[in-house]
Amino acid sequence: MGEESQPQSASPFISMFEGFRKELDEHHDRRERIIKASRDITAASKKIIFSLQRVRKVGEKLPGFVLKTNTQYWEIIENQYKAISTDLQGLNAYRYGRNITGGNQEFMEALSFQHYLETQQLISFEESEKRIASMSGEAGPVMLSPEDYILGIFDMVGELMRFSITSIATNGKLPAGTSESQDRPSKKAKTEESGDQMEIDEQLPPQTPTQHRPRDVLSDLRELRLQLEMFEPPQGSNFSRDVDKKMDVMKQCVEKVETALYGLIVRGSERPKGWVPDMGDSRKGAEIESY
Amino acid sequence: MASHNGMVNPAIFEDLQTRVDEDTAVRDQLRDIIQNLEKQNRNVMFVLARAHSTPVSDLPNVLKSAEESIQKEVETIGKLSEAASKLPYYKFNNMWSRQIQDAAVAILFWAWLGGYQQDASGPKAGRLLTIEEVGAIMKIPVNLKDRDDFHLTLEEYLQALISLVEELARLARNAVTLGDYERPVLINQFIKDLHAGFQILNLKNDSLRRRSDGIKYRVKDVEDVVYDLSLRNLIPKKG
Numbered sequence: 001m002g003e004e005s006q007p008q009s010a011s012p013f014i015s016m017f018e019g020f021r022k023e024l025d026e027h028h029d030r031r032e033r034i035i036k037a038s039r040d041i042t043a044a045s046k047k048i049i050f051s052l053q054r055v056r057k058v059g060e061k062l063p064g065f066v067l068k069t070n071t072q073y074w075e076i077i078e079n080q081y082k083a084i085s086t087d088l089q090g091l092n093a094y095r096y097g098r099n100i101t102g103g104n105q106e107f108m109e110a111l112s113f114q115h116y117l118e119t120q121q122l123i124s125f126e127e128s129e130k131r132i133a134s135m136s137g138e139a140g141p142v143m144l145s146p147e148d149y150i151l152g153i154f155d156m157v158g159e160l161m162r163f164s165i166t167s168i169a170t171n172g173k174l175p176a177g178t179s180e181s182q183d184r185p186s187k188k189a190k191t192e193e194s195g196d197q198m199e200i201d202e203q204l205p206p207q208t209p210t211q212h213r214p215r216d217v218l219s220d221l222r223e224l225r226l227q228l229e230m231f232e233p234p235q236g237s238n239f240s241r242d243v244d245k246k247m248d249v250m251k252q253c254v255e256k257v258e259t260a261l262y263g264l265i266v267r268g269s270e271r272p273k274g275w276v277p278d279m280g281d282s283r284k285g286a287e288i289e290s291y
Numbered sequence: 292m293a294s295h296n297g298m299v300n301p302a303i304f305e306d307l308q309t310r311v312d313e314d315t316a317v318r319d320q321l322r323d324i325i326q327n328l329e330k331q332n333r334n335v336m337f338v339l340a341r342a343h344s345t346p347v348s349d350l351p352n353v354l355k356s357a358e359e360s361i362q363k364e365v366e367t368i369g370k371l372s373e374a375a376s377k378l379p380y381y382k383f384n385n386m387w388s389r390q391i392q393d394a395a396v397a398i399l400f401w402a403w404l405g406g407y408q409q410d411a412s413g414p415k416a417g418r419l420l421t422i423e424e425v426g427a428i429m430k431i432p433v434n435l436k437d438r439d440d441f442h443l444t445l446e447e448y449l450q451a452l453i454s455l456v457e458e459l460a461r462l463a464r465n466a467v468t469l470g471d472y473e474r475p476v477l478i479n480q481f482i483k484d485l486h487a488g489f490q491i492l493n494l495k496n497d498s499l500r501r502r503s504d505g506i507k508y509r510v511k512d513v514e515d516v517v518y519d520l521s522l523r524n525l526i527p528k529k530g
Contacts, residue, residue: 017488023445028495091439094381122299125307146307220298227304234315
């Protein structure tokens with residue numbers, strides 16, 4: 001279109017606008033490529049998270065079937081990052097930052113969740129950046145912004161919640177670390193150690209309170225919550241709005257695990273097989289969606 | 292991951308906080324310059340608004356005074372450019388995009404009125420500055436692709452063109468009030484030509500699209516003015 005002959009005298013500006021059209025088309029095409037890649041990365045990351053929810057242990061190598069299932073999704077993600085890395089170089093890294101952030105955040109969620117399951121540690125920003133860079137094409141690394149990282153971590157809390165609840169429902173206990181990183185390998189991790197906000201102290205007399213006891217997921221969740229609450233985004237920014245929204249959800253997630261654990265302690269012995277903790281909210285079933 | 296016992300290495304969040312705080316500091320710095328630019332914009336438009344009530348014969352004074360205001364504005368743009376060129380352009384450009392657009396509108400309008408080309412016979416109206424010419428007046432590069440520096444973007448220029456059309460549609464009516472029956476004819480042709488240009492762009496559903504949709508109404512407004520004049524045989528014969 002556009003080449004139609006102008007009635008009367010053709011506009012003297014047409015050739016100039018033809019140049020503009022070409023540039024705008026390039027811009028829109030690039031934008032659409034990035035948005036599409038971002039969606040594909042999001043979808044693949046969700047699938048990775050879905051199969052990671054079948055893991056029952058923390059701080060150990062992932063079971064083979066999970067690794068095997070997820071290989072294909074990591075490949076999809078890698079291919080997408082490779083395909084768009086040319087589009088996200090130099091000036092364009094920030095120009096299209098808003099178009100890739102969805103994919104980056106979901107990727108962060110998957111990456112940090114897997115990293116947690118394997119090591120019981122929070123993956124660092126630098127490591128995450130490196131991970132994306134290693135998947136980017138020859139044009140150069142795709143940028144991961146601190147915003148992408150933080151917002152992804154917020155969402156990861158939701159996954160840890162689901163992971164904990166599933167474990168409570170199926171194994172009757174919170175997953176806790178067993179890895180050498182925590183000094184003492186102990187398969188029989190007792191449920192709770194901090195007990196500061198819980199009423200379990202009376203029932204579980206502190207048994208040799210030593211820092212060698214493996215951390216469980218709840219204490220990790222609390223630690224993460226503290227860090228996220230301490231974080232101060234710039235006032236009035238879009239980022240700050242996003243953080244505010246996710247902050248509430250994140251707190252609820254931690255509290256759900258606390259509530260579930262409370263239920264477990266109080267009614268634990270009466271727990272029939274297949275019992276699901278009463279979450280007291282409407283999202284029934286969400287926590288066991290991995291089945 | 293050396294010396295921490297918990298899940299989170301506190302250094303992770305300390306480092307991120309530092310990065311975010313640095314951005315905030317940068318924004319605070321830029322904000323002063325941008326506010327200054329906004330004030331100067333208002334000054335330029337205040338001067339140029341007199342074009343709507345000044346006969347062409349007296350216009351050179353308006354244009355001269357506008358040029359002085361524009362020069363001051365260009366100095367501020369220089370400061371902004373210097374500060375912002377150290378930063379990733381698109382990380383912060385939404386802070387000043389509006390103000391740069393407004394500055395471009397003023398320059399375009401000033402040039403259209405004849406400020407850009409004046410000879411012995413006085414200012415010659417009807418000149419459209421290209422994006423490169425606007426950039427040259429602002430003393431900044433335009434439409435950069437290959438390096439991350441401060442510049443005037445194509446979108447900003449196009450937005451400014453739409454504002455120019457709006458300003459000229461208003462001028463067409465006001466020229467008639469001043470007894471100038473030639474100017475509406477000139478404006479009519481000029482914004483039709485611009486409209487034709489915008490029509491060949493494939494615009495997506497963004498603010499450029501929404502605003503450019505309004506051009507056709509401005510075209511019609513000016514056509515109505517020309518129609519009124521021609522109906523009454525008020526349009527001067529050419530040549």
